[in-house]
Amino acid sequence: MTIMPPRKHGDASDGVVGGRQTRFEGSLKVTGAATYALEYPVENVAHAVLVQSTIPAGRVLNVNAETARAAPGVLLVLTPEDDLGFTVASDWGGNRPENQPYYPLPRHVQFNGQPIVAIVAENREQAFEAAKLVSITYEEAPHVASLDDPNAGEGKLMGNLVFNWGDAEAALAAAPVQIEGTYSTPREYHVAMEPHGLTVKWDGDQITVWEPSQWSHGMARTYSEWFDIPYENVRLISPFIGGGFGSKGAALAHGAVAAFAARKLGRPVKLALTRPQNFTNYGGRAATRQTIRLGATEDGILQAIVHRGASETSTYADWPEQTGAATPILYKVENFSSEHRVVPVNTVTPGALRGPGKNPSSFGIESAMEELAYKLGMDPLELRLKNYADHDYQSGKPWSTRRLREALTEGAEAFGWSRRSHAPRSMRDGRTLIGWGIGCGTFPVLQAPSEALIRVLANGRVEVVSGAIDMGQGTYTVLAQTAAEVFGIPVDQVEVHLGDSRLPGSAIAGGSMLAGSILGAVHKAATAARDELIGLALNDENSPLRDTGANTLTFSEGRIAVPRGEGPSLSLPELMAALGRDEIETRRNTLPDGASAQEHHQAWTTMAKVQGPTMGEYSMHSWCAHFAEVRVDEDFGTVRVSRIVSAFDCGRLYNPRMVESQWRGGIIMGIGQALLEEGLVDMRNGRTVNNNMGDYLVPTNADVPDIQVISVGVPDYGASALGGKGVGEVGIVGVAPAIANAVFHATGKRVRDLPITLEKLI
């Protein structure tokens, strides 16, 4: 069933889905009126700071905090001696071990920078001064600093990340052309502009948490489980967040500590991580390493892909950064083998960072494909088109939609790829070498059940209410557009309330799954409210539309009328007045009818109901092709990206302005990944030493070239109710290999380990 008539994406009809409506909450943000988690004025708040481990592995023998306890303003000192009484909360799938204790301030040190002691004082500066007075005695244990540590070992094979079809080794051995390369990516960090932190306030056994969140319901569940209180007793508030990039989807140790301290002290507590602590208190993207071997015929037909990858994880949890995530689905290949391992090292457990898995995976396969192209003497664009995957060779399923061919050809056209000169080092401008490269990207379509509430008020305003999150990607805007379209009213007649775990449940703002999921619920609830209005308008004895003989009504340009425009027309407030109604409220979700209360709770607070890309009859993904031009100073080895053209298939775009902004943001982040970003680990103690924004570099405006983004998608109603696929993650995927490939074309040097800093080229 087509829920709405297909609309050409990019249609500039402001105010409805598909239009280029400007950011709904933009004026609040630029005027400073948008309140972020740590800005809420909470009376009588105390301030907590953390004392972190300075060794990478071992055991706390003793904490001497006596002078800290006596320091001015200090209210509370928590050490591993204190039993905080927590048990381990559910994982993302909703699985919870029984009665397993959880120590947010542990005695066993698992990484350098782990919180060991917390100090709470009247003000933050007092807490910091007291923290300096704490002395911790350790018994050190041997450590593994990083994936590059000689003692790291080959790690654990992830059984669920082994994929084989055909006979890859045999086909590879028989292939007349073969290449092999080992590609690595370093530890990378989110560096969101807004650091992590929270304010917690207890009222009896009710807790309010102001904390930046990509998932208000999921994080509320964790707090409720830690404190063994009903879910309803937790309220997590996060209407605005200053960037998450995957880091703000889960409650973390510092949240547990702050919440405990607030309850113990009987007063609100604020804990703001320092910028350096944002490098230790939650994980960034794990360092990865993968070896890819490709076999092809002499005319460039892929015969086999063999992939062996590894990523670092912590010593206490397995987080695979799947280096083989994009490898199986980008090209047509009959013989395939992939394995991924995790290597425990002494780090905080890594986490999701924009384009998890697909991102390093694409760096491997897209670098390898260009290596193959050069070995064959073939245009890398031609090689990619020659091996175009007509269906998903991994699942065997047809694509729902896959316009990667159009992305490659239209991107190439816009970039001027046909003017390329094939040989490396063949394009230059004085001492500057110029190179062009391609990188393809993909990200799966994920869907999760969501719920929304629509309220039509007597004054004609329409409220959209959901616990969903807007972390800058445009949730407010597209939800306002959706309601405006259903009711035929201007966007400024809509109010959107988001970011509160007490509001209806929603998919996480992550995995590019929110818009496709929540729009379905909002559309359903709004349509139900409209249908209710139609029913009342046609039947209520006071309604001017009652005797028109119509069996439905149109909602257009702010007027409600019979189809074909004959008879009376009313505005929404006029109709509400005629009906004598103060409000009409509908609440709808996208769970199957008759889902139990428990299923509702599970759907909003865990990932258990998330639908993967191949769970239905199709294989569903977003796709993109990036074309990069770099200028490399041949004496200095400095790389500047001078131009990027990227073409995307993300299905229908609910708001091209918001989407293009996300794509550009992903591309810019990809430039950082390609050229600048790297957590530098001191092998002697496992500490990331460049733990601040002066030393961990991300692109500045001067590093951002002209970026042209092109949409080649078509509505994909298999992927979501309104035809969109995900847009947020895919933008970064493929950028780093496009740049690395361009650097090779410019210089003749193949850099297989990111970032491509100058010393690798001089």
Added chain:
Amino acid sequence: MRDFSYLRATSADDAQKAALQAGAVLLAGGTTLLDLAKCGVTEPETVVDITHLSSLDGIAVDEGGATIGALARMSEVADHREIKAAFPAVSESLSLAASAQLRNMATMGGNLLQRTRCSYFREPGVFAACNKRNPGSGCSAIGGVTRNHAILGTSDACIATYPGDLAVALVAFDATVEIGSRRVPVDDFFLLPGNTPDRETVLEKGDIITAISIPASAAARNSTYLKVRDRQSYEFAAASAAVGLEFEADGRTVRDIRVALGGVATKPWRARAVEQALVGKALDAETVEKASSLAMEGAVSQGGNHYKIELAPRVITRAIEQLGLKVGGLA
């Protein structure tokens, strides 16, 4: 950050008296002080605010040279028309430093005193050993992550890089630092770490930099500052060079050349060996390249910073070439 008292100086003399107190520090632009206080390296007991002392913020340029008040802002000096004409390398060194916001806040005197970005220096809670912070405690950087550390002027006690740009241009053109009535050449103002890396300059307790003066010269007028780094903006130099060049009347033979390096040494580094090798010579690519490599005499690699030994001479070479081409002395 611990509590401190704040004192607003009413005159330079007043400021000097206040600065003599134990635990007192001067506050000018504050861009380094606040940063260091936040990471726990500086723990002032008294902050003496000198920002409003208008006698210290003038910029005067005449035929003999420039005198720049210590409180002049980086951005003011960078954009000053006469400074740009007479000392392009100075102006460029300022424009290529920090960010626009910082340049609008930071002062010339404060800029000279900015401290190293050595990660080990800046994280006292994790790396207890740092001879610069805590004399005699050792050096955590040696054997650690050394990509940004110095290759020149290092000692067993310290390998921290002097991070600034301005002082590199100043040392090339024989600028002097005015400390009240004392005048100290920039080259002597900064100290090598030796066994006392905690002593970075000749300043004594209570001393206040009042001005910087730069003598005019033909080489300064034909000068450039070239800064190489991975990020296009807002990054410290991987290597940088301030170069000034004057030819004889024949337009080919070098009469005067000034070369200084940044991003590679423990202090602003005048490369006199390069200068001496080129004075009296007619420039060609080979001569320049050979002379530039002399700057690396005595360079010590820590591993992670080895690339700087390759890079720095290339930066000198390019800067000389750019200037030479500009005045037509390089074929």
